[in-house]
Amino acid sequence: MEKFKSFLKRKDIEISAKRYLIDALGAMAQGLFCSLLIGTIINTFGTQFKIPFLTSPVAVIGGTEYTAGGIASAMSGPAMSIAIGYALKCPPLVLFSLTAAGFAANALGGAGGPLAVLFIAVISAELGKAVSKETRIDILVTPLVTVMAGILLSWLIAPPLGKAAMSVGSLIMWATELQPLLMGILVAVLTGMALTLPISSAAICAALGLTGLAGGAAVAGCCAQMVGFAVMSFKENKWGGLVSQGIGTSMLQMGNIIK
Template sequence: MKDDAIMTTAATHAAKEPQQPVANPNVSTTPPSRETVGSFTMKVLNGISIAVVVALVPQALLGELLKALVPSYPSLQQFLALIALSASMLPAIIGFLVGMQFKLNPIQNATVAVAAVLGSGVAKVDPDGGFHLQGTGLVINAGVTAAIAVLLAKYIGPKLGQYIVLFLPMIVVVVAGGIGWLVTYPVVNVFSRWLGQVIVGATDLQPILMGAIMAMVFAFLILSPISTVGIATAIFLAGVASGTANLGCVCASFGVCVAGWRANPVAASLLPVIGSPKVHMANIMGRPLNFLPILCTSAIVGAIGGWLGISGTPISAGFGISGLVGPVTALNAEGWGWTFGNVLIIIGIFIVVPLLLSIVFVRLFERAGIIRPDHYRLDFV
């Protein structure tokens, strides 16, 4: 009887306790953290950077090779179409990965991805019905649209409660997608093409001077959080401007490799060359003087590249020596070709000269006491 009384009392108290609402897995219960303009922008740029690598690396590494082989092996055309289609998925990947940077839930991420596609302009309305999908779209505007969509999804989504599935996609698509499609795309498209044409035109007029400038700028960008491929594709960088920008990335790769050779294991030292020099981003951003030998090397190599007329594409501009994207693209450019002499020139400008100059300037700045090998130490643990 006593046990029954205890159970009855417990049940009575339990009935009086307020019922806790069941959590909806599609609604984020974490209050939105305060974002500064700088941190918000960096998250968007980081999402774009990762997306560019995921979507464009297959085309960058295999595109030129497959184009060369297709005349002899027509069946490879299917694979060429495959990687071209993967590149067209860039806006969707940008939206999804930007959303992940802000730790959005699946529904919010999906709506941001849809909005980014709408704002990118990658799909054009076909007069005969449906849509025509071509290229990668406008990378900058895909990022801008994704940023607007994130703001809506992050701050409006949680207020919709259980109705998030019904209303959030509609709100984000109409508002963020509409702004990206109708308002920002025409403006950003005109500005991006104008900026690219100005840079390419200036490089054509002053290839040596602009070659040095482009190489220095892209050497810095590839060692920063900003995506070099994203910038190059966004402003449609091509020709000698692209080729010399690529040489800047090459100089950054060899520069940090040489500078950190005595402070890092062999595998870690080679990582900037066979992978990406961005692994040294903290070393350069934390101590800008570490960039000095790379700056000197890239200025000279970029000037030589402008004099030689080293060319590239918007995709190749930001990859450097990784995957041999830059050298292969330069050899396939108009006016070049795979002759013995051209191959020797490309090997010299992409490997021999940057490596030798990196050794010279690294030793020079070391003797001046400005840099030390431990300034370029990589710690992955």
């Protein structure tokens, strides 16, 4: 046991709630902001101000057209996984190899993509760190272990996590069947929670097709959650926090919520 503890210490593998639920989760939120949310902001800016460069496709990949913002959004999985690897203090080869793990986890996770990325990137990163510089062919072994672990785990657990995330959607749909006042309150609260949790609230709401009064309640919940966190934390986070949470995501507060 002492040898194992010594090995973990040498590899900087710290199995703790702080490392995984605060450091990694906080970094993941920043990775999400720097990809999906920045991409969404770019697309919205281009659409609202009718800027051709931002609304026209700049690349066609596999028959799918991508705008500038679309490219940024498509990189959300790799961005989140690399951010997690950075928080876990991964060596370079492990950090770069997390790109594939993040893409696979986010793609296969559906509505639970960010949650899948969190679990899978953490495990893949720690496995990669464990084998890093342990062999003479480290440049082959470390990326191979990290990438294959990420892809295998994505194949095994990302789809179930996506289904679990959609259970939040089931709660929202149940709430829409209540009388208007209660429905509005519950839909707003549940949607706000989904916005802050490491799941894709956009994917959930799109799958549910919320419209009318329920759609309005969902929008109110999102606005209240984002603006509320932005204003409440202004004293600590100043203008950067106000902007990033107000027009970005309240998921940036997940690390503080866990604390």
